[in-house]
Amino acid sequence: MTGDRPRVAVFRPDDDRLAAARSLLDDLGAEAVADPMLAVEPTDATPRAADYVVFTSKTGAELVAAAGWEPGAATVVAIGPKTADALEAAGYAVDLVPEEFSSTGLVDLLADRAADATVEVARSDHGSPVLLDGLRAAGADVHETVLYRLVRPEGAGESAALAAAGALDAACFTSSLTVEHFLDAAAERGGRDAAVAGLNDAVVGVIGEPTCETAEARGIAVDVVASEATFEALARETVARLRADGG
Structure with a gap:
């Protein structure tokens, strides 16, 4: 992990859902990298x-x-x-x-x-x-x-840059479209392959099998498929896997 408070990318729309995601990850001892991929x-x-x-x-x-x-x-x-x-x-x-x-x-x-x-x-x-x-x-x-x-909002892609630099610990994808927009943002920054490699060194959590299939079809290894289709379950299970992998 990159530190005591692992960096976890979240792609929720920039409204109360993003605020709730930040708060939840803070409670879980993680730092949210808020990078909205949907508008x-x-x-x-x-x-x-x-x-x-x-x-x-x-x-x-x-x-x-x-x-x-x-x-x-x-x-x-x-x-x-x-x-x-x-x-x-x-x-x-x-x-x-x-x-x-x-x-x-x-x-x-x-x-x-x-x-x-x-x-x-x-x-x-x-x-x-x-x-x-x-x-x-x-x-x-x-x-x-x-x-x-x-x-995809203009300017999205901070998380892709962090992943490409090996500075992202986990990512929580909530739909196939968030996966596609993440990769599009990475490509615009000239680092799609590096971003995928960075994700594959991190913990990737997804909601649902369709999102899992989209990620894996694009070369992203999925570590966690949430036990229920809620962001809370996704975040908790992704951070738990991250902690377990970090020893």
Whole structure:
């Protein structure tokens, strides 16, 4: 490790999620290298009327609330507790949350319920096809509304430079897109190969198998796949692995 307080890169959007990540890592005895790899560009779209309306992020919940969306008679579904909390904080009743906080978990939850029903999936422009394909295979009439686009913020890449210099102890990737944006930022700085090598000397934690597959396909060795799809689990398990590896 680079010191008593290991450096851990986090790529959360620059809002309360990044602040919470900093605080959590501080509590875990680590120094957060805050390097947002995602910025939100709203599309101003709102979900269509449907039997089921599915939300896959806190951001989506906040955007529909700001737009004054009304669910009507729809069954409101949240991918996990953070999304459910955001919806409820905005005054929406959340009817269903899957046991596994993922696209696969949503398909398992809705496959029997939504056969022959209309399902509206409200999310970013980088949502997994697993959800749409799985619901359609179950017989649902599925429509996707893109609530926002996810772009890489200008100036991102401090963590890539640190990784290339061997000065990063760990990284916590929360989606395939954060992996891709990290590598794009490294390439812009002329150090993609060195950044990947630096990550492979560090501890790499990810949320979910799709993120793991993306990282490994690009030459990044993954050490930790979080036991549940939350940043808290990811951070705790990544730091624990880092401590264990450091003796």
